[in-house]
Amino acid sequence: MTPSPPDAAPDDLDHAVAAADAFVLDPAVVHLNHGSFGACPRAALDVQAAWRARLEAATMRFFVLDGQPALDDARAEVAGFVGADPAGLVFVANATAGVATALDGLVGDGDEVVTIDHGYAACRHGLERLVARRGGRVVTAHVAFPVRDPAQHVDAIVAACTPETRVVLLDHVTSPTALILDVAAIARALAPRGVHVVVDGAHAPGMLDLDVAALAAAGVAAYVGNLHKWACAPKACALLWVRDDLRRRIRPLVTSHGAALAVDDPRRFHAEHDWTGTHDPTPYLSAPAAIAAIAAIGGGWPAVRARGHRLAIAMRDVLLDALGGAPAAPDAMLGMMASLPIAPPAGVAPRDLERGLLEAGWEVAIAPWPRLDQIYLRVSAHVYNRLDDARRLAAHLRALGIHGAAE
Ligand SMILES: Cc1ncc(COP(=O)(O)O)c(C=O)c1O
Numbered sequence: 001m002t003p004s005p006p007d008a009a010p011d012d013l014d015h016a017v018a019a020a021d022a023f024v025l026d027p028a029v030v031h032l033n034h035g036s037f038g039a040c041p042r043a044a045l046d047v048q049a050a051w052r053a054r055l056e057a058a059t060m061r062f063f064v065l066d067g068q069p070a071l072d073d074a075r076a077e078v079a080g081f082v083g084a085d086p087a088g089l090v091f092v093a094n095a096t097a098g099v100a101t102a103l104d105g106l107v108g109d110g111d112e113v114v115t116i117d118h119g120y121a122a123c124r125h126g127l128e129r130l131v132a133r134r135g136g137r138v139v140t141a142h143v144a145f146p147v148r149d150p151a152q153h154v155d156a157i158v159a160a161c162t163p164e165t166r167v168v169l170l171d172h173v174t175s176p177t178a179l180i181l182d183v184a185a186i187a188r189a190l191a192p193r194g195v196h197v198v199v200d201g202a203h204a205p206g207m208l209d210l211d212v213a214a215l216a217a218a219g220v221a222a223y224v225g226n227l228h229k230w231a232c233a234p235k236a237c238a239l240l241w242v243r244d245d246l247r248r249r250i251r252p253l254v255t256s257h258g259a260a261l262a263v264d265d266p267r268r269f270h271a272e273h274d275w276t277g278t279h280d281p282t283p284y285l286s287a288p289a290a291i292a293a294i295a296a297i298g299g300g301w302p303a304v305r306a307r308g309h310r311l312a313i314a315m316r317d318v319l320l321d322a323l324g325g326a327p328a329a330p331d332a333m334l335g336m337m338a339s340l341p342i343a344p345p346a347g348v349a350p351r352d353l354e355r356g357l358l359e360a361g362w363e364v365a366i367a368p369w370p371r372l373d374q375i376y377l378r379v380s381a382h383v384y385n386r387l388d389d390a391r392r393l394a395a396h397l398r399a400l401g402i403h404g405a406a407e
Contacts, residue, residue: 015386115138
């Protein structure tokens, strides 16, 4: 046997970091789309099952006595994980809900709101509906892709803002193109103009070394992040953080008991968002267990992120080599996902391609963007992935007659 060179990475990309039974993933499926719905480790699912059993054993005891201190503990741990002040952090079911809540509190009548052409479609629909109701308008900043100049997006977004702009909605990691945007630089540029920057960081917790306090210092008004994606919490687990001067304005979309507290009561922000009616809080309570489980599996979150980044780049390069094409973004603008344009055989719609791949056991994101006739394939790299996943996908795509496309 040839000894490994001394500088060989211990977590060689040809091997998954996670043991085969660390997740409950179907071994018959190749899982290359962590980005859409995440994957929860068995250890966190076990903790969630224990919380559910405790809740169902005595519902009043749970909801009146035990649930709130447990939620506060989970909040403190999650806040530490993302570098946020727990006083400004609440759990929400998902990023879509968190973004809608933040925008509802910040967009006023007749306001102009700037967003980007790489934005997540569902959040854009919510924004358009809200702005239409309030008699304002949405302006779309163009972020050039492929990326030739990593600073272009900062300049383009700031330049799209006019004196009428009151709110900017930005994705921290873009969904179709997997780009990490410099949201701090954008917030710093817009803070003197009094523009409220809302960051949709659906992919950020876990993928990025998040420091929400630093983003707050840069001027970010509200930050939303999913915990059920890269932090691997059970489904329906996300966070909404709001800057202290805006907490009175950002109220849940559903009003419940917390509204009885006085407007200036400092407990009201948590009270209103923590209880919007009877719900299942076990995803929130299990988020710390998921964060700890992934750290244990991957040798700490910095190592998980570093390997995931290297693996995403290596996967992209394997696919580009096999299908043809060139990287669309500098490696430094990517986290644990990468996208590349593909050309399916003539007449095959993106939905049909995705469904066909699913039926054959391949989970990979396929999305038309920015037009229906331009299709991106996005791969994700987490602790259960290895480079061979991408090699096998590349061979399968070639066999289907799919090749790389020029952007
Ligand atoms: C940028 C972005 N925002 C929001 C979402 C929505 O997340 P959820 O379905 O958990 O609300 C996603 C999901 O992929 C996303 O990529």
